[in-house]
Amino acid sequence: MQKQRLDLIEMFVVSLGGGIGGSLRYLLSFLPIVGQWPLMTILINWLGTLLLAILGSYLSHRSSRLKRWQAFLGTGILGGFTTFSTMLLQTAQLTQSNIVMAGLYLVMTVVGGVLMIILGQYIGHVLCGERL
Incomplete structure (x- = not known):
């Protein structure tokens, strides 16, 4: 019974966080678009990857009591x-007009994401006072 209660609390925490994150992404859709390239999606995914790497690195050095923060954040x-899914849809749409740009978009998204992971883990270690 106690485990089920904790699972329901965690589901609520994740749902609340998902609503906040989705709303933030929606608000960014009001920023002006530059050209036909989906730059906002790249920036959103890079920023999200960076923050997730920082969070994961930081919380891996902290108490398990912070598990709900991982679920929420x-x-x-x-x-x-x-x-x-938006990134993949936009890649497919770009292939209709310019397959080279679609490939470049996909590569930039993935390579940039990997670089954000490396940077985020470094920042997370620094926040925990570790020297690398």
């Missing part, structure tokens, strides 16, 4: 904020 807010 990581799975909830950042999961709702980032958008893998």
Whole structure:
């Protein structure tokens, strides 16, 4: 019974965070679009990846009591904020007009994401007072 109660609390925490993250992504859709390239999606996914790497690195050095923060911030807010499916849809749409740009968009998104993970883990370690 206690486990079920904790699972329901975690589900609520993730749902709340997802609503916040999705709302933040929606608000960013009001910023002006530059050209036909989906820059906002790249920036959203890079920022979300960076913040998730920082969070994961930081929380891995902290008490398990912070597990709900991982669920709220990581799975909830950042999961709702980032958008893998939109990135794939935009890649498919770009292939209709310019396959080279579509490939470049996909490569930039993935390579930039990997770089954000490396940077985020570094920042997380620094926040925990570790020297690398």
